[in-house]
Amino acid sequence: MSKVMVVTSGKGGVGKTTSTAALGAALAQRGQTVAVVDFDVGLRNLDLVMGAERRVVFDLVNVAQGDAKLAQALIRDKRLDTLSLLPASQTRDKDALTEEGVGRVIEELRARFDWILCDSPAGIEKGATLAMRFADLAVVVANAEVSSVRDSDRIIGLLDAKTRRAEQGERLDKRLLLTRNDQGRAARGDMMKVEDVLEILAIPLLGVICESPDVLTAANMGAPVTLHSPSSAPALAYADAARRLLGEDLPMTMLAPRQSLISRLFGRRAAA
Amino acid sequence: MAYQSGYQKSIPAAADRAEPTQVRLRGRNVLALVLTPRFPASDWFADLDRQLRAAPAIFEGRPIVADLRAIDADAGPEAAAVVLEGLEERDLKLIGVEGVSASVLARGPWRRLATKLRGREAPLDSPARSATALLIERPVRSGQSIVFADGDVTVVGSVSSGAEVIAGGSIHVYGALRGRAIAGLTTGESARIFCRKLEAELVGVGQLYRTAEHWGAGLHGRAAQVQCDRGSLRVSPLD
Numbered sequence: 282m283s284k285v286m287v288v289t290s291g292k293g294g295v296g297k298t299t300s301t302a303a304l305g306a307a308l309a310q311r312g313q314t315v316a317v318v319d320f321d322v323g324l325r326n327l328d329l330v331m332g333a334e335r336r337v338v339f340d341l342v343n344v345a346q347g348d349a350k351l352a353q354a355l356i357r358d359k360r361l362d363t364l365s366l367l368p369a370s371q372t373r374d375k376d377a378l379t380e381e382g383v384g385r386v387i388e389e390l391r392a393r394f395d396w397i398l399c400d401s402p403a404g405i406e407k408g409a410t411l412a413m414r415f416a417d418l419a420v421v422v423a424n425a426e427v428s429s430v431r432d433s434d435r436i437i438g439l440l441d442a443k444t445r446r447a448e449q450g451e452r453l454d455k456r457l458l459l460t461r462n463d464q465g466r467a468a469r470g471d472m473m474k475v476e477d478v479l480e481i482l483a484i485p486l487l488g489v490i491c492e493s494p495d496v497l498t499a500a501n502m503g504a505p506v507t508l509h510s511p512s513s514a515p516a517l518a519y520a521d522a523a524r525r526l527l528g529e530d531l532p533m534t535m536l537a538p539r540q541s542l543i544s545r546l547f548g549r550r551a552a553a
Numbered sequence: 554m555a556y557q558s559g560y561q562k563s564i565p566a567a568a569d570r571a572e573p574t575q576v577r578l579r580g581r582n583v584l585a586l587v588l589t590p591r592f593p594a595s596d597w598f599a600d601l602d603r604q605l606r607a608a609p610a611i612f613e614g615r616p617i618v619a620d621l622r623a624i625d626a627d628a629g630p631e632a633a634a635v636v637l638e639g640l641e642e643r644d645l646k647l648i649g650v651e652g653v654s655a656s657v658l659a660r661g662p663w664r665r666l667a668t669k670l671r672g673r674e675a676p677l678d679s680p681a682r683s684a685t686a687l688l689i690e691r692p693v694r695s696g697q698s699i700v701f702a703d704g705d706v707t708v709v710g711s712v713s714s715g716a717e718v719i720a721g722g723s724i725h726v727y728g729a730l731r732g733r734a735i736a737g738l739t740t741g742e743s744a745r746i747f748c749r750k751l752e753a754e755l756v757g758v759g760q761l762y763r764t765a766e767h768w769g770a771g772l773h774g775r776a777a778q779v780q781c782d783r784g785s786l787r788v789s790p791l792d
Contacts, residue, residue, distance in 0.1 A: 405696075431695050434713045438694030481713065481731075483692050 283391040286398050286526075287416040288458075289440070291432030293403030295424045296460035299496055301400040302330045302505035303516070304420070307523035308396050309364035310507070316355065316394040318386075319369035320412035321402035322378060328368040331358065332503025342370040344389075345382030351389045360508055365394070375408040387415045405435060410443045417446065418526075419455045420487060425462055425473040430481055433457075437484065456487035458522060463492050464535055475535075488522030490515050491537040584675055585616040585648065590636045592627035598639055605643060617645045618670055622652030630657045637663055685722075693718060693732070702738050714754065723747070734779075735762065742781035747791070751777040761786045 288301045298321075305317040319327035322342060328334045339354035344367070351367075358364040367390070370377065390397045401412035413419060419440050423433040437455060446453045459475060466472040475489060491514055499509035507516045507523075514536040521531050591597045605612060619640060621633045633653045640647055641662075649667040650658070657663060685704035693699060693708060695715035706720040711728035718724055718732070721739035723746065730748035735757040737744030742759040751772055755764050756779045765773075768788040776791035 431714050434695035435715065438697050438716075441691075441694070480729075481711070483711070 283394055284396055284417050285387060285391070285415050286396060286418045286420060287401055287413040287440075288398060288420045288422060289401035289409060289413055289436050290403065290422040290429070291405060291409075291434075291436035292423070292429045295422050295429050296458075296490070296496075297403075297422050298326045298330050298400050299500065299506065300420070300422050300458055300460060300490070300519070301327060301398050303507045303519040304523055304526070305364055305396070305398045306358075306361060306505040306507045307520045308398075308526065309358075309361045310520075311523060311527065312363070313395040313527075314363045314393070315396045315398065316365045316367060316390050317398045317400065318367040318390070319400050320378075320408055321400065322369045322408060323371065323374040324402065325369035325371050327400050328356075328366060329503065330500050330505065331356075331366050333358070333366050333368070334503070337368045340368045340370040341383075341386065342373050342377045344386050345378055347382075351386065351393075360504070375402070375406070375411075378407075378411055380411060380414060383411055384415060405439060409436070410439065413440055413444050416440075416444055416453065419444075419453055420458050421455055421482070421484065422458045422460055423478060423482070425459060425467060425475065425478050427473065430473065430478055434482055437482065455484045456525075457482055457484050458487045458490065460490045461492045462489050462535070464537060486533060487525055488518050489533065489535055490518045490522075491535060493537075583616060585618045585672075586612065587618045587620050588640065588645075589620045589623060590640075591623050592632075594624065594628070594632065594636050594639065601643070612645060615646060616648040618649040618651065619647060620652050621650060621657075625653050625657075630654045633657045634660060634663070687720075692728070695732070711750075712753075714752075720744070730756075733757075736779075737781075746779040747777075749776050750774055751788070756786070756788070758786060763788070 288297050290297050301317050305315045309315045317327060317331070318341060319325050328337055333356045336356050339349035343349040344351050344354045354367055356366045356368065358366065387397065399412045399416065402408040421433050421437060423429045440453050440455055441447050444453050457479065459478060462475065463472055467474045479486060493513060493515045495510045495513040496506050496515050499506040502509055506513065507519050510516055518536045524531055617640065619637060621636060624636050625633050630653065634657050637647070637650065647666060649670045650663065651668060651670050658666065658668065687701040687704065687706045689699065689706070689708045690710065692710040693712040693716045695713040697716045699706060699717070700719045702721040704720070705722040705725065706718055707725040708718065709727045712718055712726055712730050712732045712734065714731040716732035719735045719738060722736065723744045724734045724736045726748040729750035729752050731752045731754070733755040734746045734753060736746050737759040744758050746756055746758065752774060753765060755762060758779060758781050761781060763786050772788055772790060777788055778791055779786060779788050
């Protein structure tokens with residue numbers, strides 16, 4: 282049974298695209314067939330993070346409107362052949378997508394892949410609601426800071442209202458992925474603690490990804506962090522999260538990037 | 554455009570479909586309210602208006618059948634048409650009419666009313682008392698607005714920042730109240746707000762309201778109740 286998973290957050294810049302790519306690659310590494318779909322029409326980023334920006338010919342809008350076949354638009358990853366990307370259009374905007382068209386594309390993807398990860402745009406408007414419409418499972422990405430948490434709470438409210446599953450009376454499985462976490466700052470009170478975020482959002486925790494320069498490096502290299510630096514702290518945390526998605530019951534660990542002695546002595550943070 | 558794909562989709566025209574399909578017809582038994590206007594109509598309408606005010610729930614959304622035998626016999630078909638107009642004005646959902654001459658029915662809007670109304674008399678169940686309390690067992694998420702004018706609202710869970718609960722009666726939050734709570738929309742100043750953890754942005758009872766800066770850090774995060782006390786809003790701890 283294929284699963285459609287939406288990666289959403291409400292707030293922008295918290296790590297949806299990074300997480301979609303990282304989780305997609307981690308699932309594919311564990312033998313699942315995965316399609317990552319970029320729903321951010323007009324401001325696409327997933328193709329950059331996947332390193333496929335020079336191979337985009339057709340996109341989600343083309344397939345949804347029937348101008349291209351799905352097979353023509355899907356871009357297979359060069360590093361993992363069980364991972365494919367369906368990019369978004371950069372020249373159009375979100376109004377180009379219709380629920381009916383997206384529904385057909387999702388159905389076609391369900392026939393070919395075990396996992397379909399939908400990278401939602403930020404916000405609560407049509408783009409975000411379309412990305413979540415057909416989801417079986419939602420991963421809500423948030424940072425441990427007040428505006429991100431409030432926006433994620435709003436998105437959780439929408440997940441309980443605007444998805445097909447919610448309309449049919451079923452509870453949608455929602456998990457929290459806390460990104461850009463910094464235990465040191467949380468301990469000092471500069472950031473919210475993980476427990477505080479969980480208390481407000483009241484959904485089960487999928488994983489905690491600590492702030493790390495590896496993520497930005499990987500993105501600029503055009504690879505998901507789980508492929509580019511698989512032994513880095515964020516990659517290991519994403520790999521654990523992928524295992525939890527597959528049903529394993531792993532204890533939560535806060536994997537933080539190792540700091541050099543000098544940076545610990547002088548309290549310098551590596552440039553993010 | 555740089556590339557035009559030749560991919561065309563053809564949809565078979567309706568006429569080409571294999572065989573014509575029939576529209577599905579189903580039967581259903583409905584309970585309609587039968588109103589029997591009497592002469593003089595003005596008195597009868599006065600009684601009806603009183604009942605509409607006292608118990609609107611009985612008529613709410615119900616199909617109404619007008620039995621105009623008495624009116625037609627006593628005052629003629631003209632009066633029957635006037636009575637029908639009177640019923641429409643009161644926003645009653647007329648679906649059928651009986652006991653009236655064909656000339657009335659031939660006229661304008663009354664043509665749409667059903668006349669094949671043979672059915673059995675059925676007891677009218679006493680109107681179910683509308684629930685006087687709303688129970689919410691999930692957290693109220695940011696952006697959600699709960700408005701319940703008919704009574705108290707109880708939330709088993711938290712009310713998030715950016716959410717609001719507006720109740721006709723009191724509000725009981727078995728969790729943290731982080732958003733807005735406005736109680737007493739219908740019951741007025743006797744309503745109260747109770748919560749396990751006061752972190753609200755705004756609370757109001759009846760016409761009075763206060764924002765968080767009013768009660769300050771001393772009460773923040775504590776179990777509290779909000780009530781009207783001699784013309785002003787009082788926020789006091791419960792522990």
